[in-house]
Amino acid sequence: MEIIKSENLEKIYHDNGVPVHALKGINLTIDKGEFTVIAGPSGSGKTTLLNLLGALDKPTKGKVSFYGEDVYSKKRKELSRLRLSKFGFVFQAYNLIPVLTALENIEFSMMLLGIAEKQRHEKAMKLMEELGIGELADKRPNEMSGGQQQRVAVVRAIVNDPEVVFADEPTANLDSKTGANLLDLMQEMNEKKNITFIFSSHDKQVMERAKRLLILKDGLLESDE
Ligand SMILES: Nc1ncnc2c1ncn2[C@@H]1O[C@H](COP(=O)(O)OP(=O)(O)O)[C@@H](O)[C@H]1O
Ligand SMILES: [Mg+2]
Numbered sequence: 001m002e003i004i005k006s007e008n009l010e011k012i013y014h015d016n017g018v019p020v021h022a023l024k025g026i027n028l029t030i031d032k033g034e035f036t037v038i039a040g041p042s043g044s045g046k047t048t049l050l051n052l053l054g055a056l057d058k059p060t061k062g063k064v065s066f067y068g069e070d071v072y073s074k075k076r077k078e079l080s081r082l083r084l085s086k087f088g089f090v091f092q093a094y095n096l097i098p099v100l101t102a103l104e105n106i107e108f109s110m111m112l113l114g115i116a117e118k119q120r121h122e123k124a125m126k127l128m129e130e131l132g133i134g135e136l137a138d139k140r141p142n143e144m145s146g147g148q149q150q151r152v153a154v155v156r157a158i159v160n161d162p163e164v165v166f167a168d169e170p171t172a173n174l175d176s177k178t179g180a181n182l183l184d185l186m187q188e189m190n191e192k193k194n195i196t197f198i199f200s201s202h203d204k205q206v207m208e209r210a211k212r213l214l215i216l217k218d219g220l221l222e223s224d225e
Helices: 047-051 076-086 100-114 117-130 147-159 176-193 204-209
Strands: 001-013 016-031 035-039 061-064 087-090 164-168 195-198 212-217 220-224
Touching: 001 047, 001 195, 016 047, 016 076, 016 195, 016 220, 035 047, 035 204, 047 164, 047 195, 076 087, 087 147, 100 117, 100 147, 117 147, 147 164, 147 176, 147 195, 164 176, 176 195
Parallel strands: 035 195, 035 212, 087 164, 164 195
Antiparallel strands: 001 016, 001 061, 212 220
């Protein structure tokens, strides 16, 4: 079943008045439950594409749909609601809010959705324990390793039972063993909860796990297998 679709998606940035054509017309359909990696060299447009698919930015041209609905025709408020309730994000670094504990970081997006304190606390704790990071609940980011922080970030990304998780080079700052553990965690979430995962990465380890591998080159899809 189709969950996300992009049609003729283009993005032009303006860098000191100089146009940078980051995406040059991407046509892509992602089905529910996919575990897809977008690979390609640095500067090929991976982050731009993830941001556009995840409703974090606005395309210059073209369209993104979520279950057939045009994402960027939505009002700002609707768009932020869509992101909060249906999407989860894991970034390369600086993922967590430094002044909040792991538990508070995980609860944060539930708070924005107006979920009552007791309920969000219980849900966050339960999920942390389920995923083997219960002992990190009261730690702040600077008291955790990079791998631990990324695990917290993954739990935070899935706590609202999203349909899709976007992960932009999530293993880039991790050693290969820690990266493998993180991928195990995401794969488990994909298999158990049928959450769709879309990664960007040029990490071989991530590419090997992909069920579908898309290669971007100079703002265009070079291959899809
Ligand atoms: N905010 C921005 N302003 C200007 N140019 C940008 C901006 N973000 C990205 N770019 C440019 O767009 C192209 C694609 O970037 P990006 O999507 O970050 O690629 P990747 O994630 O594959 O490294 C690059 O040429 C980059 O320099
Ligand atoms: Mg990038």
